[in-house]
Amino acid sequence: MHLYNLTLQRATGITHAVHGNFSGSKMQEILVSRGKSLELLRPDPNTGKVHTLLTVEVFGIVRSLMAFRLTGGTKDYIVVGSDSGRIVILEYISTKNIFEKVHQETFGKSGCRRIVPGQYLAIDPKGRAVMIGAIEKQKLVYILNRDAEARLTISSPLEAHKSNTLVYHTVGVDAGFENPMFACLEIDYEEADTDPTGEAAHKTQQTLTFYELDLGLNHVVRKYSEPLEEHANFLVSVPGGNDGPSGVLICSENYLTYKNLGDQHDIRCPIPRRRNDLDDPERGMIFVCSATHKTKSMFFFLAQTEQGDIFKITLETDEDMVTEIKLKYFDTVPVASAMCVMKTGFLFVASEFGNHYLYQIAHLGDDDDEPEFSSAMPLEEGDTFFFAPRPLRNLVLVDELDSLSPILACQVADLANEDTPQLYMLCGRGPRSSVRVLRHGLEVSEMAVSELPGNPNAVWTVKRRVDEEYDAYIIVSFVNATLVLSIGETVEEVTDSGFLGTTPTLSCSALGEDALVQVYPDGIRHIRADKRVNEWKTPGKKTIVKCAVNQRQVVIALTGGELVYFEMDPTGQLNEYTERKEMPSEAVCMALANVPAGEQRSRFLAVGLADNTVRIISLDPLDCLSPLSMQALPAAAESLCIVEMGAGETGGEGEPGTTGSLYLNIGLQNGVLLRTVLDQVTGDLADTRTRYLGSRPVKLFRIRMQGSEAVLAMSSRSWLSYYYQNRFHLTPLSYESLEYASGFSSEQCPEGVVAISTNTLRILALEKLGAVFNQVSFPVDYTPRKFVIHQESAHLIITETEHNAYTEDTKKQRRIQMAEEMQEAAGEEEQELAREMAEAFLNEDLPESVFSAPKAGPGMWASVIRVLDPVEGRTEQLIKLDQNEAALSIALVKFANQADNQQFVVVGVAKELQLNPRQVGGGFLYTYKVNADCTHLELVHKTPVDEVPSAIAPFQGRILVGVGRMLRLYDMGRKKLLRKCENKHIPNLIVNIQAMGRRIFVSDVQESLYMVRYKRQENQLIIFADDTHPRWITIATVLDFDTVATADKFGNIAVIRLTGNVTDDVDEDPTGNKALWDRGLLNGAAQKAGIVANFHVGEICMSLQRATLIPGGSESLVYTTLSGTVGVLVPFTSHEDQDFFQHLEMHMRSENPPLCGRDHLSFRSYYYPVKNVLDGDLCEQFNSIDIAKQKSIADDLDRTPSEVSKKLEDIRTRYAF
């Protein structure tokens, strides 16, 4: 078995985010790391939408990310600390839309190690040096400079090592143009390590240490070190030099402290807390992330607490001495892993879990009634300020980026009966979690729908002048009339446009600078800007059957297959070419390309004829209307469209990008779309790609998407073919079927589509280009853990379990208790006020999804069981479990000893579960009876168990339950489930049970798989084989009777198989007199499974399923990861394919080494050597590398580059999207 790894959707969670002017223009971009890929985002300051410019897979783990700018420069560079043992400096080249590796310096071993730097990065704010640090001991400083040609240079590393020291955080201190300085939070454990009594360990204090890079002496000195009173978690650098007082802010538990070198006193301010918080008041509060905003005149910091509250921090100074820290509650947003404040006034919040947000900072919170807290206010030690959280006041949400991270479970099924299966996912954490339904397709936002007087045939939009930004008219053609609508504030009908309204229209377009043209069956109407109209009438009884129009040219086909060609001359007159062209048969469709910039005409006309051919005809004056090339088709053409695709992004200042090539798209009557490259010189057709779109003939429309051309193809489903990030995408629209469409641009919707569907006119916008899935999200209360699908009713039964949380009941009780305390605490005269306050407190309703849920402390659990209709998003039933009951496993079962078709849901619940070390106060198996349409669960009984019931699976009319390390077989009884059989030989904790036939595959949390057989005669469960590697399994799925795919918590996927000579017909040996050598090594099973495939994904897989993703496609292994990746492992069906991709992968490894310096082969072999899996993600980078390199690789494979990319596309479309 050979597999091919394809990522369908890249990770969506963000681990790091930095902002800067990476493209060198005035625009600010955000660079985010999504674990193992880098993505450049640009928030559009006009629309507030975040667009992705570039995504690159780096095949390494990004551990730290920083942006820096050389003094006096205008462009930001990127420093990446990764697991490659190298420091890498990247530059974004906007013309080519790539990241270029400027420097790569090796300093240590690869891998995420304790003493190899890469974990922390600190930049001198003036861009003169960078410090890269490890968690322990090692720190290296590189000096950055520029050479005579203004290229960035990097010095050899200067060591700042100190052994026996752990580092928590490092920042570059802004010292102006004095020697660069770095501040580190450190702890020296040497004394604690040598002290056997353990006393020193308690006394050891964290220190704040300053390292100075002496640029004159070219070495680093440990300048100053000071023990800290509280344990701090991170540092914020304060602007220095001419901009501020310099120094650092130390964020520690409950306190924020300002420190600086010299005679500056420490300024200390407590972190304010929420008034009347349900949280444990003894629990400390920390800041988890911060963002600095600095202009020439002022600076402030935004710091977020772990509850999500953002505080604006300002410093009061007196002659460069800080006198006061001021804190002001700003707003509350979801807890972030990184925040960026942009110059344009946006705040980008990369959420820890769930969707990411872009906010506009509407107010700086300077002049409102919100109380300001200051370090100067007298407070007793241990006392703090209080504030009341409230809905957003200073921030305005402008865009939301979908993020699936973390995906906790996923199943592929077609519950909505749509013939393309959907992905049902449990996403998120805590009160922000959701159940999401993913469908393949582009999300369509409906801007407007209006009904029309009849059923229209076609629709176009035209601009009044070529230089206008927005369209002026919408022209709708009916069977016998044409309707003209003008676009303004509203869309209304007009009659003075010059268009002929009494006839159907074949096509219309803007012509030249400011004229319009309308083609109708009896002629052509040329409408000049001054409303003069030139008409051309068809000769005799002939009518126009088809036409093609662009900005300067009009071609019409008359009945009988005669082509007439018109071209606009410099005076704006439309002239007929002297000759006409007789075609061998009737023309069924025609297309013209757009006139290329700076040219007079498009040189090619494509004509589809009734004899199943498409011909390219030259429109060059030298050989006008002479045929250039022809292509035979499998069926008659329905529609043609020539577009220019594959052009690079045009840079910010309008500098031209790389030019693309022309593509002829041919929609056939049998529902197939062909895409062919049209040679821009000779007009030859080559490299045809085919895709079946639907059952209806394919109609094609050219539209504009994100500044480049795209094709909207309509069959029984509508598709968008576009070029995005070096790859062709053909994605269905998640929308009802449409009949005719045209591009649309107005002030409200700059890049939209106007389309008709039956008798309605719709204005649509396609925004999330590049997204493979569109998602529907339904919020749930707690972190959803596992779910089962009730197939008959297509309902989901979900267990939601939250650690460190109160149930609704407990929360209510606590509120009442607190309200009572409030009243009791009040004095005589304040009684009235206290009662009011208590009332207000009881009625207060802040949504937990924004303001986060109160933290109850470790060992506190809240759980619910939810019956959800995933199509409607309706919760049918919600069963709330008691406080400290954690629902951990679920299964849908039919018991053999119960009535036929009576289904039961068994939920494994642990009571008083402590995670580390694992302790449990028992557990229960809740058995619920499911009614026929799965809307109601009725509790039948509750079976006590002595350990954590962590896995349940139906097995031959009974259930198998993993209770701690015991595998048990339960049968349905009257008062409880009856234990019938037990196996105690699984070493640690059963996390997953899969059964097939009589074989049972049991996953242990750290000892991989055990193959168990149930022997009915003896009523025994016997382990007959196990795995050779200790995998920490997260999920396993059975591929066939002998083969299991597993994923582990280190991000590996392995396929293991019982080889041919393994038999499950073994006896257990209770007497122990079995031969010693027959017992297996170290108490393992005598028989071992073999490894078929190994692969390191790089993210923790939480679901594995064998499924088909497209109707009529083949099966593949679908996986989802915690970071939000959806990927597939596809089996190769032929040896040739495997051989081809093996070689391609090999060439790509050597020609295109990963961006962050990690070797691809060693990354994919992180824990186990990669075996029998080829990396499609690397192979697909073929499309984005240099043309010359593409050519040399393709030559080595005895193919052309286009053949290689066709193969890449083929294997993708055969299994997935």
Next chain:
Amino acid sequence: MVNTPKAYTADRIWCLVFELFVVMSFKRDGDDLNLLRSLKHRRVCELLSSHIPDDEAMLLKNGRLTCMICTHRPIFDTLSMLAIHRKGKKHVSELSKYLLHKRELDTKKLKSEQRRYLCTGLVESMGHRALSGEAQGNKLLITQVAYSSCSKQRLGLQRKPILDIENISKETEIPGVATKNNVFPSASAQVRQYLKGLWKKKPLEKTVEKCRENYGEGWAKSLNNVVDISLPDCPESILEDTATSSRPCSEEDVARKKKADHELKLKMSGWIKNADGKWVQDPDVEFDSDEHEPPKSSD
């Protein structure tokens, strides 16, 4: 090849076979006729070699063979070499030793069984062992306790074994065995008798052939690992039975099947048969509180 005209000489047929061989196997680069010829020769020798029982030689993992009779386990490359060895003097003398030893072992086993019976009153469960063996035949109901004249006698009698201590002194043997033991046939006669019975045993060639056919696939599995996704209410034994025998079931068979079914169901839900053949609850298994008697068969 059914309609092959008579004109085809044996030579021609050999050629055809040979061609077929060459075509079907794989392309050869050189013309190594010598090798092919020797392979053919070896094949013929194998076909003509004398009958070697399955349990007297073993095919090793590396494709060689070893003689299981000789204690020094000589290794042979081919079946013919093994056959030649089996005719040799050394082997014959080893065979006589082997037979003697085997006989002793058999007696020992019988004795130990007898002793155990006397101690516990239980006969070793033959049925259990028979399950996997071929001797199963079409027997439907496999009971824990196989038929034994001794156990029949013992039914109902709950004597303490100690009472019989005088009757079974250490020296006294079981009568039948003892008498036979006294008249031990001579070694050569034994060998002769043994060789006569050899033809009844499964020949080694077949095993070897099968092994070679399925080379790399693991023949063991294809032989005895039938994928069984049986439902819980149709026990394995029946499945096996229906798979092997296609003869129509008599009424008696049906009844027996039902009984077997029922017993399997009881076993699966934790009932075990005690020495008296009564169903008792397994102490390690949970039952409904009112479930004191095993559920009756459905009819």
